[in-house]
Amino acid sequence: MANDTNARPSKNERRAQAREQARKAREQERKREKRNRLFLQGGIALAVIAVLAIVAVVLTQTLKPAGPGPENMASGGVVFTKDLKVVEGPALEPGEKREAPEVDRKQLPIDMTVYADYMCPACGAFEQQYGTMLENYVGSGDVKLQVYPINFLDSSSLGSKYSTRAANLFSCVVEQQPDAAFKLHNALLSAEVQPDEGTEGLSDDQLLDQAEAAGATVDDELKQCVKDRRFASFIDGNTKAATETGIVGLAKGQRLLMPRSAEELQPEGEPQRLVSTPLVIVNGKQWDATRDGDLEQYLLKLKDKLDPKGAQKSDSGDSADAADSEAGGESE
Numbered sequence: 001m002a003n004d005t006n007a008r009p010s011k012n013e014r015r016a017q018a019r020e021q022a023r024k025a026r027e028q029e030r031k032r033e034k035r036n037r038l039f040l041q042g043g044i045a046l047a048v049i050a051v052l053a054i055v056a057v058v059l060t061q062t063l064k065p066a067g068p069g070p071e072n073m074a075s076g077g078v079v080f081t082k083d084l085k086v087v088e089g090p091a092l093e094p095g096e097k098r099e100a101p102e103v104d105r106k107q108l109p110i111d112m113t114v115y116a117d118y119m120c121p122a123c124g125a126f127e128q129q130y131g132t133m134l135e136n137y138v139g140s141g142d143v144k145l146q147v148y149p150i151n152f153l154d155s156s157s158l159g160s161k162y163s164t165r166a167a168n169l170f171s172c173v174v175e176q177q178p179d180a181a182f183k184l185h186n187a188l189l190s191a192e193v194q195p196d197e198g199t200e201g202l203s204d205d206q207l208l209d210q211a212e213a214a215g216a217t218v219d220d221e222l223k224q225c226v227k228d229r230r231f232a233s234f235i236d237g238n239t240k241a242a243t244e245t246g247i248v249g250l251a252k253g254q255r256l257l258m259p260r261s262a263e264e265l266q267p268e269g270e271p272q273r274l275v276s277t278p279l280v281i282v283n284g285k286q287w288d289a290t291r292d293g294d295l296e297q298y299l300l301k302l303k304d305k306l307d308p309k310g311a312q313k314s315d316s317g318d319s320a321d322a323a324d325s326e327a328g329g330e331s332e
Helices: 011-063 122-139 162-176 178-186 204-213 222-229 232-247 295-304 307-314 318-325
Strands: 078-081 112-114 144-151 279-282
Touching: 011 112, 112 122, 112 295, 122 178, 122 295, 144 232, 162 178, 162 204, 162 232, 162 307, 178 204, 178 222, 204 222, 279 295, 307 318
Parallel strands: 112 144
Antiparallel strands: 078 144, 112 279
16 A cells, blocks of 8 residues: 555644644743843843933932033123133132133223122113123223122012012023123113013023024023023122122222212221122222212223323323323232
8 A cells, every 4th residue: 555645643643743842832932932021121121320410410410519600701791802802711629719800900901890680670771771882892901891690689589589580581592692791781671671689680582582583593592591590609709708708899999889878988807898780890999879970980080091192192191190090900
């Protein structure tokens, strides 16, 4: 009889085949479970790493000392020079002392420093009266202006700390987009923008609108700087230094006026402290409207004395001597 090649597998063969299929199925299941387990472990590890990274950032921000100030403000203020350009420079690092920039007060440009709080009504009145004039004098190169922002009136904004937030915005712009800084400073003290003392002031979004109107690009970097109040500690330090350590920008031996006085000076030999805003220092000496008259006339008189051409015309040298006296000598 011929062999039947199509004969069905025997019972034992079918059992063996079933066992082999079951074995293969179990092997595939074990591989699948192992693969899933590895994926799960990897995902957990990545999640843990991400959480640890977030915790590290939070701890770093929380535990680190008062951060460095903005670039271009190592003295505590920002210096504007010809064409309203910001004088570039490093940031004030933690522990560093605020020191006035080096100046030569025997020649132009006139050295001028203004301490201002963006909620201070008197600061607003000063800017509204003299802002355009100063823009012209600084833009032409006749005056080099340092703006020193403080938060003297934080307690007068119903808990919103408007003085700090406005000064922080200004500092962010000085560091990131300095070409818009002068116009922003002017706008924050304008009658149209400056809030009344005793109100919450502008929101962060409204402050960013003012930055944009001044020519800044409201990008993610600027938004984050405002949201984080990145330079709040720096502004706190500005105010503490001005009211306790003494202001920067005075010439050696010069003294500030006592509060609400146009004659009485602060004690000799002691730090000359900020007692009100705006505080205006011209060539190392405090300018006071009651005592010294109109600021523009004051600057014009000083400019004439410092003008080299005018000094050359004087045979006796009186103009040069007067300029030296008016300039106030060397800075402290």
